[in-house]
Amino acid sequence: MSLVARHLEANGIPTVVFGAARDIVENCGVPRFAFVDYPLGNPCGRPFDPAEQHAVLAMGLELLETATEPRTTVAAPMVWSEDTRWKELIFTEDQPFLEGEAYDNWIARKQKTRVQNEGSSS
């Protein structure tokens, strides 16, 4: 995602990235980043809350208008919940990221990609 934003921007199209993984986006480096401190899955606002989704989008659009240099991040003020256990549990032994069928699908896709890459490089 960040790599695509960088390419568009380098070729004359201003961009804004919305996202919940602040460290990943900022580690890469993008021109404009609207950060929402939510669980991975809803970087454009809480599900079924159009008013909040508009507030998040408004923040990103304003960033397009006001940023004067790259690596400009704005953080949305929204809080997902008072209970912050989701932050502690994601990607831990207590809450495996992918389980059951989702894990099997991921492994199958990795294998398929590996086969495709080996085929194209030979």
Next chain:
Amino acid sequence: MSHVRYIDRTREYYLGQGYEKPYEWATFDDVPFTSLTKPLAECRVGLVSTSDIAIRAADGGRDRRHEDRVGNVYSLPSDTDPALYFSRQEHYDQVATTLDDTDSYFPITRLHELVEQGRIGSLADRSHGVYTAYSHRKTTETDAPEVLARCRADGVDVAVLTPV
């Protein structure tokens, strides 16, 4: 509580799962920047997403008729009935939330509303999906140029990018 450090967290997680070589996240010293040259109310906005957004076909599967997939890039008509969008992306926090409301990661309904309100000039006729590739090189050298070509063909002035 501050934000989750996903890079550190995933490194430890996958080492614990038996993977020896940690994923190398992209990192750059230089970041490009292009200023907006006209008011947003006159801009055509393009939506680009890595959320595996798709259109549901009548049989419940995926309607690929208009996708025009090249490499990891595909497109969807912006006048699609919003009720038909869905994503089977699995890389999100499946305990804390859901992807049931596509506008929470693919805000096309909200963007249509912003056109009606006059906040943005127009929405491009297509949105673009990008499947994330393990290889940074493939994304940079193949997929990103394909997205750029499609955005240019659509007359896009500014791009909104969303993952899940």
